[in-house]
Amino acid sequence: MTARRFVTLDVFTERPLAGNPLAVVLDAEGLDGAAMQAIAREFNLSETVFVLPPEQPRHRARLRIFTPARELPFAGHPTVGTAVLLGLHDRRAGVADAIAFGLEEKVGVVPCVVEPGEGRGRARFRLPRLPELWGEGEDPEPATAAAALGLAVQDIGYARHRPSRHSAGTPFTLVPVRSLDALGRARPNAEALERAFGAAAKVFLYTGDTEDPGHSFRARMFAPGAGIAEDPATGAAVAAFSGALMQFEPLGEGTHDLVIAQGYEMGRPSEIALQLVIEAGVLRAAEIGGSAVVMTEGEIRV
Incomplete structure (x- = not known):
């Protein structure tokens, strides 16, 4: 077995114990889709995100998103929550306060801008596909x-x-x-x-x-x-x-x-x-x- 880091966040809220809970598994390399689906069922939140290396090095990461029942090509609170989390990690590494990057999702590349704070932050993303x-x-x-x-x-x-x-x-x-x-x-x-x-x-x-x-x-x-x-x-x-x-x-x-x-x-x-x-x-x-x-x-x- 491999120990894989995870973080949970409350998303679309500025205070704990509100908003939509999200689990983010940061060390997802080596997991196949069946394993990811099983982990999502274990967390039993509306969505769980798995962070993988990007296919294009100019992007920040590749995401796979699962509900307890199936994989999604795109979802909003996983995108916002994961963007904030990655922005917090990048800020610790000395990156500027406002951080912009692309996240690869099955729907396409999602451009994000993050304003990280202390243990929290705010993110916005442009829709990769208009309705x-x-x-x-x-x-x-x-x-x-x-x-x-x-x-x-x-x-x-x-x-x-x-x-x-x-x-x-x-x-x-x-x-x-x-x-x-x-x-x-x-x-x-x-x-x-x-x-x-x-x-x-x-x-x-x-x-x-x-x-x-x-x-x-x-x-x-x-x-x-x-x-x-x-x-x-x-x-x-x-x-x-x-x-x-x-x-x-x-x-x-x-x-x-x-x-x-x-x-x-x-x-x-x-x-x-x-x-x-x-x-x-x-x-x-x-x-x-x-x-x-x-x-x-x-x-x-x-």
């Missing part, structure tokens, strides 16, 4: 979404928003709900979600009704088929959500900075920063950002 519609046929009907989520049909949708499907590397079904009350009442049924949206469904609920004026939207995410009953903070879903914003929200030209709050219903409050750059009515670039706090360090022997 696009996915799937065949019509978007889910409100009645179908309502039945799968334990809501009334009148709870689904508000203003111009209706259920849609977008992906910025990881596909999500995006379901708007009319109020914060409806968001809190959602009680998805795993079998009903699978019938409505497919076996690998990842469903992101959101509303523009928020308690905090600093929050643009409030959200929840469910992916029982991936081993995630509910996720406290989902950067990849927010990346996909930027597609819904372009489809339904009357955003104008220029740069738009938004904050999506998630995890409050779980007692794990999280804040995900989303920046959109719109030119000539087209989304030209998008960034996801947030803070992360180191929680534990140790070794796993496999």
